[in-house]
Amino acid sequence: MNTYFLEQLITPSHPHQLPPCVLTIGNFDGVHLGHQQMLAQVQEQAKQMQLTSAVMIFEPQPREFFTPERAPARLTNLAEKQALLAEYGVETLIIAGFDAEFRALSAKAFADILADKLNVRALVLGDDFHFGHDRTGDSQFLRDYGLQVTNLHTVMDASVTPERISSTRVRKLLLAGDIEAANTLLGRDYAITGTVIHGDKIGRQLNFPTANIELSRIKPALHGIFAVDVVRLDDKGGVITDGFAPLVQNAQMGLTGLRAHSLFGTANIGLRPSVNNEKEWRLEVHFPKLNANLYGERLQVRFLHFLHGEKKYAGLDALKAGIQDDVEKLLVWRERVLVSRLD
Numbered sequence: 001m002n003t004y005f006l007e008q009l010i011t012p013s014h015p016h017q018l019p020p021c022v023l024t025i026g027n028f029d030g031v032h033l034g035h036q037q038m039l040a041q042v043q044e045q046a047k048q049m050q051l052t053s054a055v056m057i058f059e060p061q062p063r064e065f066f067t068p069e070r071a072p073a074r075l076t077n078l079a080e081k082q083a084l085l086a087e088y089g090v091e092t093l094i095i096a097g098f099d100a101e102f103r104a105l106s107a108k109a110f111a112d113i114l115a116d117k118l119n120v121r122a123l124v125l126g127d128d129f130h131f132g133h134d135r136t137g138d139s140q141f142l143r144d145y146g147l148q149v150t151n152l153h154t155v156m157d158a159s160v161t162p163e164r165i166s167s168t169r170v171r172k173l174l175l176a177g178d179i180e181a182a183n184t185l186l187g188r189d190y191a192i193t194g195t196v197i198h199g200d201k202i203g204r205q206l207n208f209p210t211a212n213i214e215l216s217r218i219k220p221a222l223h224g225i226f227a228v229d230v231v232r233l234d235d236k237g238g239v240i241t242d243g244f245a246p247l248v249q250n251a252q253m254g255l256t257g258l259r260a261h262s263l264f265g266t267a268n269i270g271l272r273p274s275v276n277n278e279k280e281w282r283l284e285v286h287f288p289k290l291n292a293n294l295y296g297e298r299l300q301v302r303f304l305h306f307l308h309g310e311k312k313y314a315g316l317d318a319l320k321a322g323i324q325d326d327v328e329k330l331l332v333w334r335e336r337v338l339v340s341r342l343d
Contacts, residue, residue, distance in 0.1 A: 001086040006056070006096040010117045017119065021054040021092060022046040024124045025131075027061045027167070030075035031084040033187045034155035034165040039088050041152055042124045046091075051121055054092035055085055064218060065098045073171055074217035080193050083237050094118065107137030111145045122148035157185060174222040177306030191302040192220070192269075192283060193233065196294045199284070202275050206320045208327070210268075210284035211294045213301060219281050223270040227305040227330045229257025230265050230285060233298045247292040254290030258304060258337065263287050266330045267301060273312040274319045288327060305333055 008014055022045045028035050039055070046053040059078055064071040076084065078095075085093055096102060105113075110131050114120040123142060131137040139149045156162045163169065165185050173182035174190060183189050192215070199212035232243030239261055244254065255264040265285040272282055285301060307326060313319040 001082070001090055001093055003082065003093045003095065006094055006102075006113075009094065010113055018054075018092065018117075019052045020119045020121050021052045022049065022122045022124065023054045023056060023094075023114065023118065023120045025056040025129065026126065028055065028057050028081060028085065029061065029072075029167045030170050030186060031081065031088065032165055032167065032170055032185050033157075036088055036187060037155050038124060038126070038152050039085070039090060041150065043089055045122060045124060045150065049122065052091045053089070054094060054118070054120075055090050056094040056096055056118075057081065057085075058096050058098040060098055062098055065103070068218060071218060072168065073175075073219045073221040075167055075170060075174075075190075075221050077216040079216065083193070104133050107132030107134075107141055108145075110137060111142060111147070114142075115145070115147065120147065122150070124150045124152055127151045127153050171221045177222070177224060177309075179222075179303055179306060189302050190222075191300050193237075193298065193300045194283065196297050196299060198295065199282070200275075202316075206316065206323060208286050208320070208323050210286045211265075211299065213283045213285060213299060215281055215283055217281075220269055220283065222303065222306075224268075224309040225307040225326050225330075226267045226269065226303050227307070227333055228265045228267045228285060228301050228303055229259055229262040230287070230302070231257075231259070231262045231300050233300055239300075244290070244292060247294065247297070249291045249293070252289055252291035254287045254292070255331075255334070257302075258334075259302065262302070263290060264334055265301070266327050267303070268310070270310040273310055275316075286323075286327065288331065305330070307333075 009018065022042050024038055024042045043053045061071065082093060125139055129139060139151055142149050155165045157165050170182050170185050173185070179190060192213070194214040194216060196211045197214050231239045234240050241261055243261055244263055256262070257264045265287045267283065267285045269283045270281065271279055283301065307330060311322060313322050
């Protein structure tokens, strides 16, 4: 997948001309089943018209620009979104920096960019798509401008009562700890990818060392204590075969996870109310029976089972006892799942 920043493409001196394309536009947060149907429609139309398939996303997402303190939690940060769009076959990704200048574009100016700078020949859009500083732009505006537009109606989930598949609904399910239902709408297991960075080492003081994984988002979409399995990724985002083995020290290999090449872990994702006064969101993973240096490693954390929400403990001794209890319960859950797989 070729990735471009819109600001570069619209610079008069930019030498690159994008190939003619079919384009869709949106946040694509989570790249859920509704988004995937949109992408499939773009690719099908591009194939029929002998064009390339393209997606435009916004960074930051518009509500993060307008009201960052009230913006929805991110399902996917930019890197995760890029990886998923590539996985689902997108050929060209255009990242539009959403700032005051972009916001001020008129509908006509934006349509000019699509036709003249991005070489857009056709678009696939949701039925509620609007654009331009006064939101006067819509699908009919683009048709009148001379572009071919196909509207894809809202994708419904008919598994229970028909309900719209949306990023908002996925967020609600994850926040409620209903990982299985969220995964159904995503069409895959929910995971967060990030680099292990240095933290404040409190877990080590409590004899429960953790990997502090960079979130790269204002706030995460799920909070609490979880069973997870974790894989190590290479520079291209691929899972490294037996990726933790070269990092292990003193033969403490950890516990195998529930997918290939993974380790089992217990995760806390949230604000750590017992130790943190800075209101900083953290994802911390404890790997039972593992001794390894993970700093700088890129890991993908897959959320398997929700245990409970974050708790505020009276002190570090109470916190340590609470963590011990959580780890024991999640280990029992892992053993139960492994036994059920043998039945």
